Every structure is written in C-alpha cells, then in structure tokens.
Amino acid sequence: MLRFGVVKFERLPRRYLVWTEGSLKEMVDSHFSRRCVLSCDRVKLPKSFNSWSVETIGGIKIVFTNNLADHLLLVDDDTRVLIFHHVSFLECHRLAKETLDTLALLFPITKMRAESSWFRRKTCLRPEPSTTPIDERLLHCGSLQTEERQIERFYYWRDRLVILKQAYDDATPTLSPIRWWRDRRNGPQWCTFWVATLVLLITSVLGVVQCVLTGIQTFKNG
Template identity: 50%
Template sequence: MSSLDNSLFDEVPLEIKPLAVDHLWGQQPSHFVFHEDKPNLDAYFDSYFKYYAQQCDLIGRHENGEYSSVETHIDIMTIAHLLQQPLTRAEVRKHMTDVLKSTNITQHDNSINLVARLMLMIRIGGVPHEYSKGEYLEWKEGDLREFVHIHFAAPSARARDRIKLEKSFNALNVQRIGGIKIWWTDNLADHLRMMDDDKAVFIFHHGSFLEHQLHNPMFPPCFIEETLRTLMLLFPRYNPGIKKWYQKEVAKSACGLDKRLIGVGNLNAEERQSENFNYWHDRLVILKEVYDEARPNTLSQFWYDRRNGPQWYTFWVALWVLVLTIVTIVLAVVQCVEGGLQVYLAMRA
C-alpha cells in the first residue's frame, strides 16, 4: 500500500483513500454499495475527494504551501487525530509545534481550519482568498467536538406545530414550481439556508459522506441521521422525474455532485412531518413557507403547479376555451375576408 507521506501537492493515491478516510473519521461501518456493486470507498467517495483536493488547493497549497504548516497527507491525518481528542485549539497548536516542522502560529491555525473542514465538511474559519456565498464558522473556545455539538444544538426559534411536508414538496418542485434556485454546497452548516432574498436555497449534496458518518461522535446524536432524512424528503429515491433531473444536474455540474444523493432513501407519510426534525426544523419550515407562498408566473410553472387541483383544472380549461375562441374568431375573420374577396373578384369579372 502506498504511503500517506506524499506531498500535499500530489493528490491522494487511489489505493490509500480508504486509509485516508479512516484517519479522518475513524473506522465507520459502511452499510451500502454504490453503482455496479463496488464496495470500495473510491466508488462512492469520488465527490468527497474532489472536495478534499479543492480544500487542499485553497489552504494547504496556497502561496506554494507557505499559508499553512502541513506539507504531506500524513500531516493532515496527524492533526485529525489531535482534533478528535478533547483538546482546545491552543492545545492542538502546541502539539502541532512538537510534531510538525513549522512553529508559525498563523500557519498552524490555517492548518487546523483545513483539517477541520476535511473531517466535518463544515467551513471552519475564514480564508481571505476564498469566495463563497455561504458562511463560515469561527471555532475559538472548547474542543472541536464540543463546538460542533453546541452549534447544531441551538433551540428552534419557531413553533413546533405539526406541519405535513407533502410528497410534492421535493427539490425539483421547489425549483420549478416555487421558483427557488438550488445552490449546491459542500458546507454542511449552510444546508437548507435560504439566500438571495429567499430566491435560493443551499443544499448539501454529499449523501455518501453522510452515510459514512452515522456513528461519528464528532457530530451530535442523531444529527447525521436527520440530515439524511432531509435529503430523503427532497430527493425521494423512487421518483423517476427527480432522478432524471438530478442526473442532468450531475452532468452539467463543475463542483462534482455526489451521485449517491438520489439513492439515500424515502420517507413515508408519518415521517414527512416537521415535528420529526429537530436540528433542521426551522430551515425546513422556512423553505416550506416560501414554497407554499410562491405563485406561478410562467406557463411552465402553471403546468407543474398542481398543489390546488381544482384551480389547476379551472385554469387550463379556461385557457383551452380562450384558445379555441381565438381560433374560431380568426377562422371567422379569414372566412369573411375570403368571402369578400370572392365577391370583389366576381364583380370585376
């Protein structure tokens, strides 16, 4: 097996990707396979390692490696082991000084942010040269696990009324009926956040990453399972329309969308209740409200918007009657003109 001592400027070799994720997340049980029954990590973590390479470019390789103190992939794994322990940020920096070549505190802080991002897929720490529409989290106090648990355990600000999230409430309809753009994100903290004056929503697309984190103690209890259920809600497995649409999204995407997203599962009627969501409750309710309040503005939206059946049928029957009336009038005018022309030509003959 190849070594993790490869330079950060080199991509993680194919054969050691399983070893790399074991270092980053611990040995998590994988309970599924990807396309063509390939049980190895590379088959269903292709999108994750694209993210890994992007973050290494952004932080680890920036300014020819002078922006951070990591030089090899094993340096990343070393810091990951430190972050998995109950150590404060200052304590992690101290240990890094002992095991890495650099003693530069700023470089160490940038390296900590890089590794935390790779472990959690959460944008930890701001990067001056990073452009993103989303937000980042600033970790200062406590250990990393405690910070993540506190952030996602914030209490709901909205009343926890029983709101049914109908089958029609899915990602495809949110876009084509609600007129809400979907912004794919690699930042778990941005998931379901409404943006652009409620005209866009972030969706975290890394279903394969989430399925591998179900037993990761770095995340709060049941948080990953609930996040997966939000994806099951918005991307139900057995909806052929969504599958076809998402495959087109994957084909045209430059960010490496996770193909596993549309295979994570399905929710039944009882599971599609807002009260079943704790961590994502408020964001789901806000998205549902914006979706419900949206009114169609184009013929395409009118065609797909069947939330109110009688209204939909009334509109299209009225439109059909209008079209037939216009056609009838046009034909009558044509006949009148044709008749007048015939009379005129007969008088001239």
C-alpha cells in the first residue's frame, strides 16, 4: 500500500518513496517517523470537522487513494484531499491505529449514515489512480470522542490534519443558500446571519403586501 519510485508516463503522479539503502522496515519507519513541523497551538478538531463538511462546506473535494503515503495530502491548489481508504489493510498493521483514527474523524459513522446519499455518490467513484473499489469497512471505523479529537493526540498525520483544518476554516461557501445553511462552523455567526435574513425577508414581504393593499385602496377610492 505504498508506492516506490517514479512510474514512466504516469498521468497524475503523486507522492512516492525512494528506497536506496537499508531494509524496507528501516525505510518505512524513517518516512513515518514521529516528527511534526507545524505548531498545534489552538488547533482543535471539532465534531463538525468531517469529510462531508470538508467537501460540501469547505469546497475541498474528497478523493480516495491506494497510496498510504498520500493520506490527507492536499493537492491541486488545496482543492482536493487524498484519503487512504483501505480499512481492512490498516486493521492488520501497527500504523493502523492513528490512520484509523483519522478515518473515524473524517467518516464518523453517525454522520455518514445521516449523509448516506452523499457517501454512496463518493463510493461510486474509483480511487485515484487505480480502479480498486472503495473499502466497504470505511463506514465502520466508529467515531472519536471529544478528548480523542485533540490534535496533540496525532503524531504521524498531525501536520496534514492541521493543513487540512486550516484550509477548511479559510474556505468561504459559494453564493448558494444551501451551502450557507449547512455552514455551521461558527454557531453565533450562523444564527445572526439567518435571523437577519429572516427579518429582511419578512420586512420585504410586508412591504410588498403594504404596497399591494395601498394600490387596491387607491384604485377603489379612484
């Protein structure tokens, strides 16, 4: 589940590992060493942060990959994020625990069941770049509790989670009422916006009604 070296004439090259010396275990351990570059201060992963909200609210398309080295990697000017989906494979390896936690974070079982139509559309697509079907156990990773969503609990994937979270927070929904309705990242701001919209709508309707009644009254008096 890892890619080594460059494939000639590859249409969409992604990250690959270079193995020139040492054993395979030493090379893999070196690549997935517990090093974090980005600061995790004030970075929290709220319950609303999942694959559905990342795609429908943040506008970052979820793309499945068969290469573990590409997991959580933002590509194409931060418009797509690659997700390693082979849960069955992960359950057999030590690196699995934290990778499974990232999948439980992005594909919480309760949220994905609520958005089952969205997930069915995603799983109808093939992961990039091969044609391997999406692992059906992707929806059986469970959900993370509040304390398990603290960013400092992640070591291997912390930097990519921080980058993805920042890209998601910086995203602004398109001018679509449905996306504005779904965007509840900031609860008070969401309530203020929709209360103001409702007040404006009611005021507009009352204004139109008043104009119509005034016109009818003028017509009758005339």
